[in-house]
Amino acid sequence: MRDLQQKVNAVPRALCRPAVFFDRDGVLNYDFGYVHTIDNFRWIEGARESILACNEAGYLVFVVTNQSGIAKGVYTESAMRALHAYMQEDLREMGAHVDAIAFCPHHPEGLVPELRRACSCRKPEPGMILRLCREWPIDRAASFLIGDKPSDMQAAEAAGIAGYLFSGGNLLDVLLPRLRPPQV
Ligand SMILES: [Mg+2]
Numbered sequence: 001m002r003d004l005q006q007k008v009n010a011v012p013r014a015l016c017r018p019a020v021f022f023d024r025d026g027v028l029n030y031d032f033g034y035v036h037t038i039d040n041f042r043w044i045e046g047a048r049e050s051i052l053a054c055n056e057a058g059y060l061v062f063v064v065t066n067q068s069g070i071a072k073g074v075y076t077e078s079a080m081r082a083l084h085a086y087m088q089e090d091l092r093e094m095g096a097h098v099d100a101i102a103f104c105p106h107h108p109e110g111l112v113p114e115l116r117r118a119c120s121c122r123k124p125e126p127g128m129i130l131r132l133c134r135e136w137p138i139d140r141a142a143s144f145l146i147g148d149k150p151s152d153m154q155a156a157e158a159a160g161i162a163g164y165l166f167s168g169g170n171l172l173d174v175l176l177p178r179l180r181p182p183q184v
């Protein structure tokens with residue numbers, strides 16, 4: 001009975017889509033430290049084109065980003081949201097989009113009391129990835145993450161997806177060899 005229930009609830013694998021999870025700072029934009037304004041936001045070479053390539057290949061596109069600057073009082077959640085809206089608008093101009101942006105606003109030593117805690121979403125914890133996997137029909141076996149830090153790789157591994165390190169240059173060079181062609 002429980003087996004049957006699980007089958008009813010699960011989205012059939014054929015209807016699931018592969019996903020690419022991008023870290024933000026240091027992968028999509030240059031990491032100048034606590035980036036939270038448009039002035040301080042600069043796309044990495046090939047980042048927008050990478051997102052477009054994922055869109056066109058039928059992948060879901062997610063951003064998973066630690067934003068401890070919110071817990072630390074460096075900037076507000078609404079400032080971050082404004083920046084993310086700007087990113088989406090910029091992408092839209094070239095026909096690209098991110099499906100969802102997950103962020104962790106916490107930090108164990110934060111100044112904002114309600115955000116000052118150890119959590120299960122701050123990478124290397126896999127919470128952001130796992131939540132997206134619950135909320136979206138994701139083919140996890142065909143999905144992967146691109147990050148620039150060991151904590152990104154650890155989060156991917158803990159979530160059961162592949163992780164690839166980006167260490168500068170053009171993001172397309174890391175992405176394209178891993179994208180499979182559109183499944184018709
Ligand atoms: Mg990073």
Ligand SMILES: [Zn+2]
Binds near residue numbers: 106119120
């Ligand atoms: Zn968190």
